[in-house]
Amino acid sequence: MTGAQIITQTMEQFPESELIFASKLYTEQLSEAVSEEAYYQTLGRMCKAGSLCRIAKGTYYRPKTSKYGIVPPSQKEIVAAFTEPDKGTVVGYSLYNSLKLTTQVAKTVEVFSSEIEQRTKNISNVLLQFCNLVYTPEVKGMIHMLEVLQNFGEIQDLNYHQFITFCEKFAQEYDGKVFEQVLQKMRYQKKTISFLRNILNHYGVENNLNKYLSTLSEYKHPTMEEIYETAYAS
Structure with missing residues (x-):
């Protein structure tokens, strides 16, 4: 399994709209599997592909969609x-x-x-x-x-x-x-x-x-x- 696949599989374990703290996730689960550079490059590609959204610096979520488009996490x-x-x-x-x-x-x-x-x-x-x-x-x-x-x-x-x-x-x-x-x-x-x-x-x-x-x-x-x-x- 490639590093990108490991990262994607890890992200898919999060429920839609749940906030994902990138630095914490990398330190606790992925630091031994992939380099930090490759990790953030993969997050960037996932965002461009629409399978991940960045809501703030270092904070992401898996998008939930409706007929009106992406529904961001509520307050x-x-x-x-x-x-x-x-x-x-x-x-x-x-x-x-x-x-x-x-x-x-x-x-x-x-x-x-x-x-x-x-x-x-x-x-x-x-x-x-x-x-x-x-x-x-x-x-x-x-x-x-x-x-x-x-x-x-x-x-x-x-x-x-x-x-x-x-x-x-x-x-x-x-x-x-x-x-x-x-x-x-x-x-x-x-x-x-x-x-x-x-x-x-x-x-x-x-x-x-x-x-x-x-x-x-x-x-x-x-x-x-x-x-x-x-x-x-x-």
Whole structure:
């Protein structure tokens, strides 16, 4: 069997529309069978022949066709490829909307993922950012809270009642080890950590977030008392 045949046969094992990460596939399955140059030349020929499509640099899929032509992977399929299982999580307005913190939506879905080769990547209307974590439910929950707090002042039409519910649930499940795990890989502003400390202190949750903050600094963010007042004044 020739190298091109080996590559073609490997590609045909992927379901139609499933994203194929070329570099990862080569390293894990084909590096001993064909040269890297021959591998990418074959991918190029497959694309020209129509048996393979390139959706972004280093990312391909086997096309699914309908009577209207090629059907590219949907936004949902692209997001799933970079988030499931434990590969990443959705952030930005798609996250805020799923948490019912706002009814606002965005055309572009933002994703943190360990599954991309470079720091950032755009595929269709999905914006991917690399972060090397194992995205367990606990890690996702911590990232979700930190993302909400970091961008709190910019979330349009924020539902304060729902935010309070979100905080109450998070406080019950808070795990300091998970926080440290996330902070080792991702950068969050000091005011975000201070905001989180204020929430945990409000609900009587023991934490050691003081060690990340300066006693000489005053961090600008709402207090839970102010959030409760805003929620119940409206």
